[in-house]
Amino acid sequence: MTDVYLCCDTITGLYSAIYDAWREHREGEAKIAVQGNMEPELFCEYQEVKESQKKARAVEQLIRVNLGEEAYKELYYALLSKDAGKGNAVFWTMQEARKLKDSRKIMEHLDHPAVAKVFELSRNVANEAHCFIEFIRFRELKNGILFSEIAPKNQILTCIGEHFADRFPLENFMIFDKTHQVFLVHKEKSPWYLLWGEVPSEEAIHCVSDKELEYEKLWKNFFHTIAIEERKNPACQRNHLPIRYRADMPEFGE
Template sequence: MRKMYICTDSVTGIFSAVYEAWKSGRDSDTCGIVFRGKVEQELFCEYCEIEESERKALAVEKMILRHLGERAYWDIYHAALSEREEKGNAILGAMLEARRIPDSTKIMDHLSHPMVEKVFEMSRSVDGEAHQLKGFLRFRELEGGILFAEITPKNRVLTCLAPHFSDRLPTENWMIYDKNHREIALHEAGKRWVLASDDTLDFEKTRNISEAERHFSELWKGFCRTISIEERSNPRCQRQHLPLWYRVNMTEFDAS
């Protein structure tokens, strides 16, 4: 009978499930991971709610870094941030496969294995979206001087974006709000960034932008209109470089 470990859709949840599956000594054919609230029960499967903890997640993290290497760790970590529901099984399957090959640090070269291939694809998708958002993300200054940005990503990329902006804006107070996953990256000037749920966010205050922000927003939109050449407009090419779902939160596409 196949044993399915039920966890939350988070890095801590997935790594805690991997911890339990690894400890059981089962192979990928006899165990799997499903997410709480998305369980579709199948015949001949035993479902087990796991106890999630930072201790288990850290133990798995250390194991990956020690036995699979840093490259595999980042691929697995990025895959855990993916929007795809099969990511738990893919990560578990790739790690169990690493246990079978002579050199576990070469696991991400085994793309012929379906689970390793999925981890690689999901990692590349997450990394690509995070890379694009580093350029497409737009901060606006609120009345209190805090820089605030909204994003609507497909994947959970906040933990990929926050270190980037923490390095570039270390002396600023800023927030990045992921509307799709209801999470916020918070950074206080001179301190480390933290991740929080949107329960802590006062949405009313995020609509009150400063006068300077209002002025520079108009200047920026005017500049973008001025440099455009109508005769050379190519919407299809523009969408390849800047997909439509990014434009919702970009100043230059705000009609207000």
């Protein structure tokens, strides 16, 4: 029987599952599964993981000390992926690192399936985060808060939080991830943080300031004024700005 550790799809939950699997099956076979994102298997024994910050910190420290900061970033980004096998990939990568003379070179061993999987997931998350850094648009609400809604495939808020906090240190802003139902919240001159369990008020987020409406109108007029009808190239536009990013961009709204 293979032990399968069920956890929540959060960094704390996944690290806690890795902690339990590492403690009980460091030399054997174990699997990590995200609740609600798994297919039941035969000859497996399932157990729910009790997540805790203590377990998460222990795994984080273990990775940073033994695998190094570069590998830690790759593994962390992989765990932010939407892929159901991400927990297994990270756990088996850590197991493989134990066999190496220099465990800090684990990410160079791309011939191992788990390491290759981590590399692939990490690149996918990093690329999506990079796109949203370019494509995120804020709207100023009547209360002065800058607000943005996004629908990423992966959990990229922690990847972009530092960028926007550094760019807008004196602004109060919020980014709402509709896919995973989580806020990134930043108060002026303060660190950013994530907030779960809340949903935005539809009335509040559509109540934008008069100045915002004016600038949106000016931008759309500028966009249409400089356009040259004979040189329109929708295919080229989609390459630079894929359609899936446009739903939450004010310049493409009605």
